[in-house]
Amino acid sequence: MATNRTFTMIKPDAVKAGHIGAILNQITEAGYRIVALKKTQLTKAGAEGFYAVHSERPFFGELVEFMSSGPIVAAILEKDNAVADFRTLIGATNPAEAAPGTIRAKFAKSIGENAVHGSDSDENAKIEGDYHFSGVEQF
């Protein structure tokens, strides 16, 4: 079933660099409504759990270290066609390949430290949002 929600994290690199406000502004300017929002930090085990689908990839260890290295901002976002449109808004995984004006083109440092996460399917958006927010934290 198609939904109208996606899940994002502003990653430790972008939080450290002071880009929370600019990134949230670009997201809301693009028409997303914030359903849930918090600043938090993933434990190593939490990052391993969140990215379990990538556990066999060569970059998994680095990814877990990076994602647990500092605070993040987690959010559930709502808009028509939320998942696909958000992938367009953030741009390619590698900022060198991200379209001009996309969040990763503007704020990401590298393919690993790439400023933001965006869910890749409606099913994962629901799983990832529920990983960070209980039912009474989603409005």
Ligand code: UDP
């Ligand atoms: N990643 C990495 N090296 C790579 C590919 C990915 O460090 O060669 C990291 C990067 O932070 C990326 C995350 O792993 O955002 C998840 O990878 P995925 O392929 O799902 O990219 P995304 O969906 O975030 O664009």
Ligand code: MG
């Ligand atoms: Mg992905």
